Amino acid sequence: MGEAIVITSGKGGVGKTTTTANVGTALAILGKRVCLVDTDIGLRNLDVVMGLENRIIYDLVDVVEGRCTVQKALVKDKRFDNHLYLLPAAQTSDKSAVTPEQMKQLVDELKQDYDYVLIDCPAGIEQGYRNAVAGADEAIVVTTPEVSAVRDADRIIGLLENEEHMKPPRLIINRIRGHMVKNGDMLDVDEIVMHLSIDLLGIIADDENVIKASNKGEPIVLDPNSKASIAYRNIARRILGESVPLLPLEEDRKGLFSKIKKLFGVH
Amino acid sequence: MSIFVELFVEVNVVTKKKQYVTIKGTKDGLTLHLDDNCSYDDLLRELEEKLTVSEKIEPDSPLVSVHLKVGNRYLTPEQEEELRTLIRRTKNFVVSSIESNVLTKEEALEWKRKTEIVSVSKIVRSGQVLHVQGDLLLIGDVNPGGTVIAGGNIFILGALRGIAHAGYYGNKEAVIAASVMKPTQLRISDVMNRAPDYKTDEGNEMECAYIDEHNQIVVDRLQLLMHLRPNLTRLERRM
Ligand SMILES: Nc1ncnc2c1ncn2[C@@H]1O[C@H](COP(=O)(O)OP(=O)(O)OP(=O)(O)O)[C@@H](O)[C@H]1O
Ligand SMILES: [Mg+2]
Numbered sequence: 001m002g003e004a005i006v007i008t009s010g011k012g013g014v015g016k017t018t019t020t021a022n023v024g025t026a027l028a029i030l031g032k033r034v035c036l037v038d039t040d041i042g043l044r045n046l047d048v049v050m051g052l053e054n055r056i057i058y059d060l061v062d063v064v065e066g067r068c069t070v071q072k073a074l075v076k077d078k079r080f081d082n083h084l085y086l087l088p089a090a091q092t093s094d095k096s097a098v099t100p101e102q103m104k105q106l107v108d109e110l111k112q113d114y115d116y117v118l119i120d121c122p123a124g125i126e127q128g129y130r131n132a133v134a135g136a137d138e139a140i141v142v143t144t145p146e147v148s149a150v151r152d153a154d155r156i157i158g159l160l161e162n163e164e165h166m167k168p169p170r171l172i173i174n175r176i177r178g179h180m181v182k183n184g185d186m187l188d189v190d191e192i193v194m195h196l197s198i199d200l201l202g203i204i205a206d207d208e209n210v211i212k213a214s215n216k217g218e219p220i221v222l223d224p225n226s227k228a229s230i231a232y233r234n235i236a237r238r239i240l241g242e243s244v245p246l247l248p249l250e251e252d253r254k255g256l257f258s259k260i261k262k263l264f265g266v267h
Numbered sequence: 268m269s270i271f272v273e274l275f276v277e278v279n280v281v282t283k284k285k286q287y288v289t290i291k292g293t294k295d296g297l298t299l300h301l302d303d304n305c306s307y308d309d310l311l312r313e314l315e316e317k318l319t320v321s322e323k324i325e326p327d328s329p330l331v332s333v334h335l336k337v338g339n340r341y342l343t344p345e346q347e348e349e350l351r352t353l354i355r356r357t358k359n360f361v362v363s364s365i366e367s368n369v370l371t372k373e374e375a376l377e378w379k380r381k382t383e384i385v386s387v388s389k390i391v392r393s394g395q396v397l398h399v400q401g402d403l404l405l406i407g408d409v410n411p412g413g414t415v416i417a418g419g420n421i422f423i424l425g426a427l428r429g430i431a432h433a434g435y436y437g438n439k440e441a442v443i444a445a446s447v448m449k450p451t452q453l454r455i456s457d458v459m460n461r462a463p464d465y466k467t468d469e470g471n472e473m474e475c476a477y478i479d480e481h482n483q484i485v486v487d488r489l490q491l492l493m494h495l496r497p498n499l500t501r502l503e504r505r506m
Contacts, residue, residue, distance in 0.1 A: 151393055154410050158392030195410065197390055 002033075004107045004117040005239070006136035008160075010152030012123030014144045015174040015204070018214060020120040021049045022221040022229075023140075026236035028077070028084040029221070032115040035074065037087045037107070039132040040122040041097060044089035051217020052077060052086050061090035064102045070109055079222075085114070095127045100134035107135025116239075125159060133160070139169040140201060145176055145186040154196055170199045172235065175206040202235035203246065204228055287313045296332035296363065299354075303338035307346065311353065318357040332363040341369040381418055391415055391429065398435075411451055417441070420499070430454070431476075439478050442496055444489055448474035453484050460484035 007020045017040070024036045038046040041061065047053045058073035070087070077084035087110070090097065110117045121132035133139065139160050143153040153171070160169045173192055180186040193200050204210075207228045213220035221232040227247070234244045287302040287310050301310055333354060342350070342365065351362045370378070380400035387405050391397050393412030397405070402419035409415050413429035419441055421433045426447035432454040434441030439456045448471045453460045455478050473489040477496065492499060 151412060155393040155412065158395050158413075161392075195408075197408070 002111040002114045002116055003138070004111055004119060004136045006119040006121050006132050006139045007142060008121035008129065008132060008139055008156055009123065009142045009149070010125065010156040011143075011149045014149050015142050015172075016123075017045045017049055017120050018210060018219075019140070019142050019172060019174065019204075019232075020046060020118050021214070021219045022232040023235055023239070024116070024118045025050075025077075025080075025084065025219045025221045026233045027116050027118075027239065028080040029233070030236055030240065031083070032240075033083050033113070034116045034118065035085045035087060035110050035114040037110070037117060037119045038089035039098075039103070039119055039128060041089045041128065042091065042094045043122065044091050046120050047075070047086060047088045048217065049214045049219065050077065050086055052088075053217070056088045059088045059090040060106075061093045061097045063087070063106065064098050070106065095122065095131065098131050100130050103131045104135040125156065129156075129159075133163060133166070136166060138167040140172055141169050141196075141198070142172045142174055143192065143196075144174050145181065145188070145192060147187065150187065150192055150195060157196060157198060168198060170201040171196060172201050173203045176203055177206045200246075201238055202231055204231045288317050290317070293334075296334065297360070298334045298336060301335060301337045301340070303340040307340075311349070314350070315353060315357065318354065318360075328359055330359050330361050333360045334363055335365040337365060337367045339368045341371065342367060384419075385417075390425075393429075409450075420444070433476075440496065440498070442475050442477045442492060442499075444475040444492065446473060447471055448476070448486060453486075455484055458482060458484050 007016045007023070009016050017038075020036055024034045028034045036046060036050070037060070038044050039060070040046070044059075047056055052075045055075050058068045060073070062068050063070050063073045074085040074087055076082070077086065107117055107119065117135075119132050119136055122128035141153050141156055141160070143149045157169055160166060171193065173189055176189070177186060181188045189200070189203055205227060207220075207226070209223070209226055210220045210228050213223065219232075220226055221229045223229050231247055234247060237244050287305050289300045291298045291300065299314075301314070335350065347365055350365070354360045354362055382401050384402040384404050385399040387397060387399075387403065388407055389397075389405075390407045391405070391409045391413035393410055396414045396416065397403070398416040400418045403415060403417040403421045405415060405421070405423045405425065407423075408425040409423065409427045409429040409431065411428050414432070415421055415423075415427075415430070416432045416435050418436050419433065419438065421431050421441075421443045423431070423443075423445040425445070427443070427445035427450045428447075429450065430452045431443045431445075431450055433443045434456040437456050439458070441455050443450075443453060443455065451461075453476050455476065458478055460476070460483070474486050475489045475492050476484050476486045477492070479485045
């Protein structure tokens, strides 16, 4: 029996879909059987980021309305033989096409066959959110180091804490820019964690390669040399229960390096 | 034998005099002690009797305030009203207060709710409202967008970054204290105080807010409270 994890944020555009794609792929790389579920009905993206758009035949609404079985609707990612699947969202309906009860039933069914079911949640706190959390056992909250994103994360955490069927949510801080934090133009990791007071699962730097990779339909985590890729893999290992120390951000390391150079009088 | 006689005499006196109502003068007016063993109807009858007997009303003599002590008798609001009108009608008396030793369970629970300290351990997050009737002891933070409301005082072991409203039902003596005081808004009773627009970083630790003599909310060191609100020490205050 697998585990269902919803990736949510409250605020839009902070990186839920990117996180779902990369963490899911990383779990598959680590040998787990993973199913990604896109619940952003009407605004589906996950298939594009995964590069699986062309192979969609049926979608989540088709399954819920009984037009096909789940197995038939699942799109297989050929890069990971039999380890990674996607259940795409419908593009032609809206969030009200599915009820939380139907979602729970569907996720419970998927948990029979997969180690991890990752649910990509739409922005907001309305029906789409309720659908996405209905079948989840735990939640990952994604935020960026902006006051408004942290505010919305706080709101979502409050709602998640009221869901009795779920474990305490964990946090990913995305798109950190080392130099802005250092100048005090951005909230730093400690500040955000203290404020939200939930466990930190990982931090991802703001990296244009993430965008490039997503545009190509090849999640950045497939590139073993990128910093962001290592960060996503570390998150996957923490989900599996390993204790992996936080990776310092690139800029921080440069900062530290130049401090050391200064210390020794080298410029 | 002699005991028997005494007892007999005693009983005799009571039945004869029917002392259900005793009147005592105090410096603040009159106190009427109403017996709590007899029936309500007997009480009413005797009260009426007593008040009309000693009748000597001069038309424009001043009103005398009367304090009613009803002992262990519970009076319904209707009965209280009846006593008030009876007394007002028959003499130039006016009932200033009615004191009973008895509370209904409902009143007792209400009193308990309004005076007890409710302790809650949680983070009040954006969009959440925590509302208690009495004093609130919050072990945790109030985040921006979160609200705590108390009929009494608010004590926060943690950071107050959202809205706190103490003395919600009109108690201006109520205070708000927090380990870290960085609220977006403070309210005590009907007085409101918005956070200053400039952001200060120092001096927000261990502070309290209260209404001063100019009816303004001020924020100051926590240690001042013992002088400003000495009542905070007594646990069974407001009884
Ligand atoms: N670490 C990162 N560095 C740079 N760009 C990023 C990073 N993470 C995400 N992005 C970019 O931010 C944009 C929004 O990301 P994404 O679509 O994953 O957000 P979302 O939370 O799913 O949005 P929505 O609420 O619309 O579903 C995308 O263009 C994505 O490529
Ligand atoms: Mg998305």
